[in-house]
Amino acid sequence: MQRNLLLAICGLIVAFGGMSWVGQAEDQKSSSILRSIPEGPLGDAIRLGRDLVENTTSHRLSQPFVGNALNCTSCHLKNGTDPQAASFLGVATAYPAWSPREKTVITLEDRILNCFMRSCNGIRPPLGSEVSVSISAYITWLSTDQPIRMNPERPAGPHAVPQLKVDITQANRQRGEGLYSVRCASCHAKNGQGDKENPPVWGARSFNDGAGLANVVQLASWLKVAMPLDETDLTEQEALDLAAFVNSHERPKFQLSEHLPPKEQLGTFNSELKMEEADAGR
Missing domain, CATH: 1.10.760.10 (Cytochrome c-like domain)
Incomplete structure (x- = not known):
């Protein structure tokens, strides 16, 4: 019995040690990717994107599109480099992806901008804007050397948070x-x-x-x-x-029409939903 107990303890040590090692390996990989950001305009955009993710509520470029006190990194921990918590690692490989919520295929840029409307309770930045392109560049850089895994079911990357099977x-x-x-x-x-x-x-x-x-x-x-x-x-x-x-507490109500910029500043909002369908399909 003592031998079995010892084997069980060793198994737990290996299991949890392995989990720690995987997390450390991912941290080292993301650190290496960030250190390899190139010089020039692309590198500038990537670094700006990281800054916007970390300081979404206060950066002069992103602040006008934010309607609450949340930064991107409030949910995407460590600026999206935590492999467990809504990680950005590998996310770009999943797009374009089918989005059940928007009822259409969306790009990574669409997904980012829609997050401004919902999680940031703000206004959707225009497609192709400096905010949009820079955050897309940063997230895409975090997918460096990873294989394309376009997602036909939902807009989620390889490290997406696993949904609990709970009642x-x-x-x-x-x-x-x-x-x-x-x-x-x-x-x-x-x-x-x-x-x-x-x-x-x-x-x-x-x-x-x-x-x-x-x-x-x-x-x-x-x-x-x-x-x-x-x-x-x-x-x-x-x-x-x-x-x-x-979630039993009050929070702002989402109405799509209140989170879209004027048409001339919109770029393209490519959802096939009508306004009332989007509002009802939260």
Whole structure:
């Protein structure tokens, strides 16, 4: 029995050590890619894109298109280089991709701009704008040397957050409230409004109800792999309870027409949906 116990312990050490090694390998790979950014106009665009991802709410180019207190890196941790938390690594290889929400095939640029409308609760930057091209360039550079894997099912890359197979009817907001007080409030505040370093998770300064994380299961899936930052160890049930509690609060309503720029500044919004279908299909 002692031998079996020893083998089990060794197996756990190998398993968790392997997971750590994979994460470290991805970090080293992304660091190498970032160090290899070229000089010249392309390199300038890539570096600008990284700056916009990190400072979306404050950068003079992106700030006019943001309607809340979230930066891209609020969800895409480490500027999208964390391999677990909505990673940008390899994302460009999945596009163009079919988008069930827009009911059409979209490009990486479309996906980025739609995020400004939903997660940033702002205005969609024009296609081909400096904001759009630079963020696209940065994300594409993070896919350097990876094979094309266009996605016929949804706009998601090879490191997409795996969706939890949970029963939403088993979510418990009361348990979630207790967990939030113990595991989340120290960074995001008891009132959910965060601080200068940590984003608000509900209310007028957070993502609107058209964002992916406004879906309880999607939020739970993200929480499971991303939070808390200092000790990412939530169980599936804890992530589900927390997501139910967070999303039980008020947040801005998504109306597509309110998030599109004037037609002359739009570029092309290529969704086949009518306005009312988009609003209803959050």
